[in-house]
Amino acid sequence: MATGREIAELCGVSIATVSRVFNQPETVNEETRERVLRVARELDYRPNESARTLSTRQSTMIGLVWDTDHRRPGWRHPYLQDLLIGLKSALSAHGYHLLMLATSGDSREVGASLADPVGYVNMTRRHHLGGLVLIDSGSDAEAFETFAQSGVPCVAVDVAVDGPRATYVTSDNVGGAVSAVRHLTRLGHTRIATITGPPGNQPSEARISGYRTGLREAGLPVRDDYVVAGDFYRTSGTTAMHRLLSLAEPPTAVFAASDEMAVGALLAARAAGLRVPEDLALVGFDDIEIASVVDPALTTVAQDKPGFGVAAAKAIMAMITGAGREAPVILPTQLVVRDSCGSRSAEGTVARGPEASAGHSPL
Amino acid sequence: MATGREIAELCGVSIATVSRVFNQPETVNEETRERVLRVARELDYRPNESARTLSTRQSTMIGLVWDTDHRRPGWRHPYLQDLLIGLKSALSAHGYHLLMLATSGDSREVGASLADPVGYVNMTRRHHLGGLVLIDSGSDAEAFETFAQSGVPCVAVDVAVDGPRATYVTSDNVGGAVSAVRHLTRLGHTRIATITGPPGNQPSEARISGYRTGLREAGLPVRDDYVVAGDFYRTSGTTAMHRLLSLAEPPTAVFAASDEMAVGALLAARAAGLRVPEDLALVGFDDIEIASVVDPALTTVAQDKPGFGVAAAKAIMAMITGAGREAPVILPTQLVVRDSCGSRSAEGTVARGPEASAGHSPL
DNA sequence: TAGGTTGATGTAACCGCTTACGGTGGGACG
C-alpha cells in the first residue's frame, strides 16, 4: 500500500501538500496538484481510514443498531432488505458506510446489547461513528430513548424518539389506517373491526387512531369489542379473528394492523367456513411479499420500504453536517387494492389519493 | 473519552503497561493489572479503534459485499435477514463487526461496485478489514472470482470461489434436489419435470444434477422437455409451467428450483384448472416464508438459513487467524413436507433423512 | 524602497495505541 509519504517524495513535495490535495484542493497550486494526483493514481494510493479517523476524530461510518429481540425470537423485520438497500445507496452517495454493530464478545467490551444501549453508544465513540440508525425489532422503544438522549446523532425507524440530535422516520400510519377503513366504508361495510399491534407500539397505536378516525369520518360508532389486540404475528391474527367471529354480531370487515395478522385472520376465517371476500372483507398493512401471494390476494396499506432507508440516510447526514436535530420524516402510504375486499379492481391496482396521508399527526 | 494516557497517569504507570493489561494481561503483575482495570472501569475507558487499527494494521471489521444487481432490480435475496442474524451473532463472539461496504460516492474513491471489485478490495485495505463476506445477488459469480483471487480472506455464499485465502458456503443442493425428487417418486410419480434457475448459476446447476440423480435412482428416464429454464423469479415459474402444460404428455409432478418459481407454477396450474396436489404435485426449494402461506402449503427443500451466516463467520475467522484457505462448507438441507404433493403428513412435518445430504458433490 | 498582502508550501505537533528494546531488582546458583 502506497502512503502519503511515498507520494510526497516522488513528487518532491511535503506530505502536508499531499494531504491538502485531497482535502483542500483549492489551496494548492494547480500544477503540483495535478502532479500529485497523477502519482497517486499510478501508485493506486488510498488514504488510510484509520489514520484519518484518528486524526480528525470523525469516521465515514454510520452504526446500524439492529438486533433480534430475545423475547420475540421468530420476529423478522417485514422489510429489512429494502430498508438496507435504501440506506446503503443513500449513504454511499456521501461516501459513508454502514457498520453493523455486534453485541460484545470482545473481552475489552463491557457488553453491548439493546439491554445495554450504553455499550452501543460507547462503541460509537470507539469507532468515531458519525451517528446511529436504529431499527426497531419489535419492542426496543425504551432502549432507543437512551440512544436518542446520548447526544449521538440518531435516527430511528418506526419509533418516535426525542433527543438533542435525534429524529425518526415512520410511515403515515394514521393516514394509512384511515385510507384502509375508508376503503371498507365505501364498499358499504358498517361493521368494521380491527386487529391491532402490541399495546404501546407506536405504529400500532397510530393505526388504531386512524381506524377510529376512519369510522368517525363515515359516521360509524367505535365499538370496543371490535378492537382486539394482536402482536403483529400471524398467530395472533388467527386468535383475534376467532374472537371476533364469536361475537354476537361479528364484523363483516376487518382491518389488520399487519399483513402477517391479516393472513392469520384469513386462515381463521377460512377455517370457520367463511369466504373472503364474500363473507368477510380483509385489509392488511405493510404490503409484504406474501400479501400478493395469498388467496385471495390481500388488499393492504403499502409502506415506502426503500424510502425508509433513504430518508434515514438523509436525516443522519443532515445531522452530521448540521448541528441540531432534524424534523421527523413521515412517509406517505398507499392503499394497494387487491382481492380481499371484493373490490372490482384488478390485482395490483393502486389507489393513491393525495388525501390519504394528509392532515394527521405522525404516529 | 478517557485515553490510555490518563489511566496511566492515574495509576502511576506507563501507557505501555496500560496497553499490556488489555493485550497481554499475563505479562503484567496482578496487582497493577487490577489497579489499571479498576481505574479503566471507573473512567469508562474504551480503546480507540482507529488508533489500534492504525498501529496493528488489523481492524475488527469484516466487509460485507452485497449489492442489488442492476440487471435484476426486483431481485431480493431469499433469506438475507437470517443470514445476517447468523453472521452477526457468530462474528460478535469474536468481537468483530460487519461493515457494509458502500459503492463509492467519495471523491477520493475511484469507484467501487461489483463491476469494479478492485474498488472493494482497495476499500478492504483502506479499512484494514479482516476479510470479506460475499453475498450473491443472483449473478455476481465472475466478480466474486476477482475478490477471491485478490488474496484477501473471502468467503462467498452460494458461489463456489477459489483463491489463496478464499472459500465458500453453500447448501447441499444436489442432495436437496435428490430428496425432493425421491419424495415424488415414492409417491408414485413417474412424469417429473423441473423448473431450473438461470443457466450458469451454481446452485441451480447443482439442483439440476440432483434432479437427474433422483430420477436415475428410481430408474426413470431424464427427458429434455421436462427440464425448463427459469431464473428463480416467480414469473419465470409461471411461464415455465405453461410450457410444461402444453406438452403432449405433461408432467404430473414438478420440482421447482426455488419457492418463488414454485409459487409461479402454482398460479399457472391453478389458472389452467388443475388442482394441486390432486392433478399436480409441486416441490420447491428454499423454504422461504411464503412457502407455508400459499394454498396448498408448499412442500419444499429447506436450507439452514442462519447456518449460512454462522458457517461463513467461522470460516472467515479461521482464515484470519490461520494462514491458508478453509475447506468449503456444505450445509445439509431438509425436506419439509407440506400439502403440495398430496402427502398425508401434517403441516410442518419434517422428513429428515441422514442420507438426504450425503454422498454428493457440493454444487 | 519600506511595508503589507497574498498564494503556495514546508515544519512539526498531534491523534491514541502497540511493541521492540532496554533497564532494574531480586532470587537461584556455583
Added chain:
DNA sequence: CGTCCCACCGTAAGCGGTTACATCAACCTA
C-alpha cells in the same frame, strides 16, 4: 559473593494521516 535469569515495567519509535503555524517569494501600494 559474583553471575545469570527472569519477571516486570518504562522509553521511545512508529502507524499514516491532518492542520495550526511559520516561511518565503512575488507582487502591490504609498
